[in-house]
Amino acid sequence: MTVTEPSGDQAWPRRRPSSIRDVARLAGVSHQTVSRVLNGHPSIRDVTKSRVLAAMDELQFRPSRAARILSRQRSQTIGILAAAVGAHYGPARCVSAVEDAAREQGYYASIARIGSVAPHAISAAIEDLLSQDVEGIVIVAPRTTVLSLLAELPMNVPIVAPQGDPRSASGIPVASVNQEAGARMVLEHLIRRGHQRILHLAGPPDWNDAQLRLRAYQAQLKEAGLPASPPLFGDWTADSGFEIGRTLTRATAGCSRKELPFTAVFAANDQMALGLIHAFRVAGLDVPRDVSVVGFDDIPESAHFWPPLTTVRQDFASLGARCVAMLLDAIGRAEDPAAPQESSSAVVEPQLIIRDSVASV
Amino acid sequence: MTVTEPSGDQAWPRRRPSSIRDVARLAGVSHQTVSRVLNGHPSIRDVTKSRVLAAMDELQFRPSRAARILSRQRSQTIGILAAAVGAHYGPARCVSAVEDAAREQGYYASIARIGSVAPHAISAAIEDLLSQDVEGIVIVAPRTTVLSLLAELPMNVPIVAPQGDPRSASGIPVASVNQEAGARMVLEHLIRRGHQRILHLAGPPDWNDAQLRLRAYQAQLKEAGLPASPPLFGDWTADSGFEIGRTLTRATAGCSRKELPFTAVFAANDQMALGLIHAFRVAGLDVPRDVSVVGFDDIPESAHFWPPLTTVRQDFASLGARCVAMLLDAIGRAEDPAAPQESSSAVVEPQLIIRDSVASV
DNA sequence: AGCGGAGATGTTAACGGTCACATAAGTGAC
DNA sequence: GTCACTTATGTGACCGTTAACATCTCCGCT
Numbered sequence: 001m002t003v004t005e006p007s008g009d010q011a012w013p014r015r016r017p018s019s020i021r022d023v024a025r026l027a028g029v030s031h032q033t034v035s036r037v038l039n040g041h042p043s044i045r046d047v048t049k050s051r052v053l054a055a056m057d058e059l060q061f062r063p064s065r066a067a068r069i070l071s072r073q074r075s076q077t078i079g080i081l082a083a084a085v086g087a088h089y090g091p092a093r094c095v096s097a098v099e100d101a102a103r104e105q106g107y108y109a110s111i112a113r114i115g116s117v118a119p120h121a122i123s124a125a126i127e128d129l130l131s132q133d134v135e136g137i138v139i140v141a142p143r144t145t146v147l148s149l150l151a152e153l154p155m156n157v158p159i160v161a162p163q164g165d166p167r168s169a170s171g172i173p174v175a176s177v178n179q180e181a182g183a184r185m186v187l188e189h190l191i192r193r194g195h196q197r198i199l200h201l202a203g204p205p206d207w208n209d210a211q212l213r214l215r216a217y218q219a220q221l222k223e224a225g226l227p228a229s230p231p232l233f234g235d236w237t238a239d240s241g242f243e244i245g246r247t248l249t250r251a252t253a254g255c256s257r258k259e260l261p262f263t264a265v266f267a268a269n270d271q272m273a274l275g276l277i278h279a280f281r282v283a284g285l286d287v288p289r290d291v292s293v294v295g296f297d298d299i300p301e302s303a304h305f306w307p308p309l310t311t312v313r314q315d316f317a318s319l320g321a322r323c324v325a326m327l328l329d330a331i332g333r334a335e336d337p338a339a340p341q342e343s344s345s346a347v348v349e350p351q352l353i354i355r356d357s358v359a360s361v
Numbered sequence: 362m363t364v365t366e367p368s369g370d371q372a373w374p375r376r377r378p379s380s381i382r383d384v385a386r387l388a389g390v391s392h393q394t395v396s397r398v399l400n401g402h403p404s405i406r407d408v409t410k411s412r413v414l415a416a417m418d419e420l421q422f423r424p425s426r427a428a429r430i431l432s433r434q435r436s437q438t439i440g441i442l443a444a445a446v447g448a449h450y451g452p453a454r455c456v457s458a459v460e461d462a463a464r465e466q467g468y469y470a471s472i473a474r475i476g477s478v479a480p481h482a483i484s485a486a487i488e489d490l491l492s493q494d495v496e497g498i499v500i501v502a503p504r505t506t507v508l509s510l511l512a513e514l515p516m517n518v519p520i521v522a523p524q525g526d527p528r529s530a531s532g533i534p535v536a537s538v539n540q541e542a543g544a545r546m547v548l549e550h551l552i553r554r555g556h557q558r559i560l561h562l563a564g565p566p567d568w569n570d571a572q573l574r575l576r577a578y579q580a581q582l583k584e585a586g587l588p589a590s591p592p593l594f595g596d597w598t599a600d601s602g603f604e605i606g607r608t609l610t611r612a613t614a615g616c617s618r619k620e621l622p623f624t625a626v627f628a629a630n631d632q633m634a635l636g637l638i639h640a641f642r643v644a645g646l647d648v649p650r651d652v653s654v655v656g657f658d659d660i661p662e663s664a665h666f667w668p669p670l671t672t673v674r675q676d677f678a679s680l681g682a683r684c685v686a687m688l689l690d691a692i693g694r695a696e697d698p699a700a701p702q703e704s705s706s707a708v709v710e711p712q713l714i715i716r717d718s719v720a721s722v
Numbered sequence: 723a724g725c726g727g728a729g730a731t732g733t734t735a736a737c738g739g740t741c742a743c744a745t746a747a748g749t750g751a752c
Numbered sequence: 753g754t755c756a757c758t759t760a761t762g763t764g765a766c767c768g769t770t771a772a773c774a775t776c777t778c779c780g781c782t
Binding site: 380381382392393396399400424425426427428429430431432433 | 737738739740741
């Protein structure tokens with residue numbers, strides 16, 4: 001199993017890669033001509049161009065991004081500040097979407113992941129991005145702590161955040177999925193099916209999306225004249241959903257099924273819903289017969305949970321695209337303040353996916 | 362809901378950021394002194410140093426990475442070629458792990474994601490990375506097509522791949538989880554529980570891990586004198602697991618439970634196992650009573666599947682760390698061919714996680 | 723023929739760091 | 753007092769690219 005580097009020990013000579021001047025010499029032109037070929041300048045004769053191209057090919061020429069960034073004073077790069085990616089479906093999808101959208105617009109994307117939301121970690125990540133001359137930053141770290149900190153940080157590039165609170169006063173432009181609409185759909189669905197005692201299993205209180213969903217849950221219930229129980233807070237993981245489900249069922253261990261103090265739970269994401277369902281089943285409760293459960297996100301697996309999970313789908317791809325559009329617009333305005341402001345409304349509508357985890361009562 | 366950029370319309374002036382020369386002027390020293398402060402050079406008087414530091418602070422100085430890369434001829438950056446990240450748990454975790462490990466070693470990581478494995482997409486991604494002067498590349502694209510293509514591509518930096526086949530002749534150094542051991546654990550577990558007719562739901566045939574697990578499945582059954590059914594191929598998704606489960610149960614619709622042509626299925630990942638279980642349940646088959654199912658990966662949700670899934674845990678964090686260690690070692694050798702070769706064995710052992718999806722027969 | 727303008731190319735100077743080398747002052751040995 | 757050596761700092765070139773401006777040629781127009 002040892003992997004001694006095999007025969008192909010090319011001993012990468014680390015020879016200096018060829019520059020436009022090397023190409024120029026070989027092609028018998030000036031380096032500027034090579035640069036022009038590189039950038040598709042119109043006034044280059046075809047013969048010259050093909051000579052240059054041939055030389056590039058022969059020398060395995062590859063333009064240096066560092067040099068290019070240094071010389072024009074722009075990097076064609078946007079930064080992504082990412083918290084908790086990998087652990088969480090939404091943010092992870094969001095980052096991919098932003099990356100793709102950026103590339104599509106001819107921009108590079110550079111990601112700075114942060115493990116904690118400690119102020120120094122955040123400003124270090126921002127410094128990191130800024131030192132790469134990013135022209136703008138997308139904040140995929142939808143936590144109020146991060147956003148409010150950021151609002152104070154001296155920043156000389158535009159920033160945008162997906163999944164933030166559109167109404168927050170942080171001053172950071174925001175593109176977001178309409179969380180309120182998502183929560184409303186869920187509750188209307190539940191209420192229409194006759195549920196009256198609906199619990200909410202929320203995400204951590206300092207996450208924007210968690211806050212919005214919680215507020216929408218409360219508002220919606222109030223509007224319907226139904227009681228809102230104090231929210232339960234999980235940490236987005238299935239494990240936390242399970243734990244909370246356990247305490248919930250233990251607390252009501254004596255009750256017969258008909259007497260449960262709730263008939264439905266709205267979980268703030270699919271993973272917690274999964275854990276919750278697991279806990280219910282362990283306690284002998286059937287979903288949806290005894291309790292209905294709704295999730296949020298529509299992760300690819302939720303169609304195959306047991307029971308298949310009713311949930312809310314968020315279109316992360318278009319969220320990412322909107323974010324990038326807003327950011328690029330802001331960048332454009334910063335360069336040329338005369339430019340007209342693009343529409344900066346950016347709300348993506350979610351979609352209720354009805355499956356089998358909700359029953360009528 | 363519109364987000365007109367609020368009052369804080371600082372109209373980022375896009376003023377030229379300050380350079381070491383600006384700092385030098387303000388501090389009354391030469392630019393070189395500033396550079397030395399920046400790099401922690403020993404022979405700088407404390408007074409000078411603090412003057413420079415103060416000037417940096419006042420000017421909001423931030424060193425330009427592009428300039429630094431250009432002037433020393435190295436980027437302190439490794440590239441990551443990532444295929445199918447976001448969609449797949451293993452690769453995604455792997456990328457994160459490599460990033461973390463790189464940062465820990467003082468390197469930056471730059472990710473190039475590819476959507477397809479078409480040759481031009483791959484070489485474009487490699488070009489992209491190379492143009493950033495990456496000093497080495499980690500290939501998180503564990504498909505035979507990618508690796509064999511890469512082996513032929515002219516490359517003047519070291520590369521390493523996690524999740525590749527250690528025995529393959531591609532000539533690419535590989536760090537990997539011991540897939541064979543993982544598959545062996547699964548089958549021994551199943552056989553010990555009395556299973557004799559064990560199916561394998563494999564991943565796409567051009568994925569290294571899928572191949573390795575399939576081969577190990579076949580070898581192990583042969584060794585035990587048991588019949589190996591022709592493998593079923595999914596695409597890693599729960600959807601594909603479900604589809605295959607449906608055809609499987611439809612084909613055996615007439616059979617009573619005791620007459621199923623198999624008693625256990627070894628799925629090549631947890632998602633497919635989930636879809637499979639779903640299909641079984643839809644067909645009235647209970648897991649594990651009627652069929653046992655084992656997965657692979659131990660995604661965080663699998664403890665909360667129903668039934669909780671027996672699976673194989675892979676330690677992606679240490680896989681990433683080993684990869685980076687190997688790569689950095691290779692980079693070091695490329696610079697200084699005299700340097701001794703570090704141990705380049707890099708096999709991470711997996712772990713069987715026994716839960717409730719396997720019954721004895 | 724002379725002139726203006728466009729097309730194709732060359733020349734030189736940035737960009738913001740680092741490197742190799744030069745310089746100046748201080749320190750101790752003889 | 754001078755030499756060798758260290759410490760603290762400055763000077764100028766260089767990395768690979770683009771920007772600004774210069775040059776030269778060819779063309780049509782008057």
